Amino acid sequence: KNFNLEVLDTIDSTNSFLMKEAVNEVHSAGTGIRAVAVELQTGGRGRRGRQWHSGLGDSLAFSLLWRFQQSAGFLSGLSLAAGVAIIRALESAGIEGAVLKWPNDVMFNFCKLAGILIELHGDMLGPTVAVVGVGMNLKLSPSIQGRIDQGATDVFSIIGKMPDRNKLLAELLINLASALKEFEQKGFAPFKGEWSDHHVCASKAVTLRLPDGSGRQGTVAGVGDDGSLLLRTSTGVRSYSGGEITLCRM
Ligand code: BTN
Incomplete structure (x- = not known):
């Protein structure tokens, strides 16, 4: 797969950045699947209007743009498919044992490891622009941890060392892009079994x-x-x- 990945030093939100670019039809240099990652995100956003906290170098924060031919109504289940892609990427990077909490929190030991924010733009009938944003905790500093209001964990705590950030980001992008492509063709159905296998709250x-x-x-x-x-x-x-x-x- 060919990616058009831009890595920025600092920005408010990779989701906002990519959505603005897509909606204003700004053409970025390069071709391929458009993605933006940032070293320091100053206004990271979570679902339901919450903030997403991260500091310099302590996490991965990136977004990927996908243009669906379908309208937004078809895209329910997309965020769960993205969760499956993240589990696959973690496993490819040797990080086993992460699970999913509906709709799309990535958890380890009941603490949150990564979050997904999907934002859509389009009308009721036409094609839909989707920005898929992912924040993954790598090694949270105590000051960041103090600002998070729910149990959080990071990759460092799971594998006992800092992961190779570039390799992990590459795995995440590759797995997300193939999941988005599969979703575009077949919807959520092919992901359902794998999603359910990782569902932390199954039967609870x-x-x-x-x-x-x-x-x-x-x-x-x-x-x-x-x-x-x-x-x-x-x-x-x-x-x-x-x-x-x-x-x-x-
Ligand atoms: C959540 O769990 O509520 C979702 C968190 C999503 C955070 C990521 S970090 C990269 C991208 N840019 C944002 O502003 N948010 C997402």
């Missing part, structure tokens, strides 16, 4: 916090063909396309 009792703030309690009954979470509640199995698992009792 959880509380799902919905986007409107209300909660649902139930037992995880898997994921649907569109990547939605299937939750067995007192009233039967229901499917949820948005929300956050706030508790995963082991």
Whole structure:
């Protein structure tokens, strides 16, 4: 695969950078799959309006641009497919044991190792621009760790040494690009089995916090063909396309 990867020193957010470039149809030099990585991201964004903290050299922060022919409605499940790609990349780099928490947190020992932020641009019918952003903790400093409000871990803690950053970034880009291509052709279906094999909350009792703030309690009954979470509640199995698992009792 041919990538058009730009590595910047510092920028607010690689997602914002690439989305601006794509929407304003700015043409970057070079051809190939467009990606941007940054040494120091000053305004990293997470899902649901949260901040994503990282410091100089302590993590990987990058985004990749993909132009889908399909409209956004087809793309539910994309973020789960991206999670599978990250697990594959970690395994290729010799980092075993990472798992997924719906919809797309990459976890190790119940602590967050990496996050994915997918942003879409397009109308209801036409093609969709997708910016897939990934932040992965490599070796968090105590000051960054102090700013993170949920249990976080890093690659250093898992393998006991600093990984080869360039090799890891290459694995991530290669695996994401092939997952995006496969998703474009076949949707989430081919990823479902692998996603489910890595699902940390499979069959567990959880509380799902919905986007409107209300909660649902139930037992995880898997994921649907569109990547939605299937939750067995007192009233039967229901499917949820948005929300956050706030508790995963082991
Ligand atoms: C989450 O878990 O909430 C998603 C975090 C995504 C962070 C990455 S870092 C690179 C890219 N640029 C951003 O501003 N966010 C994503």
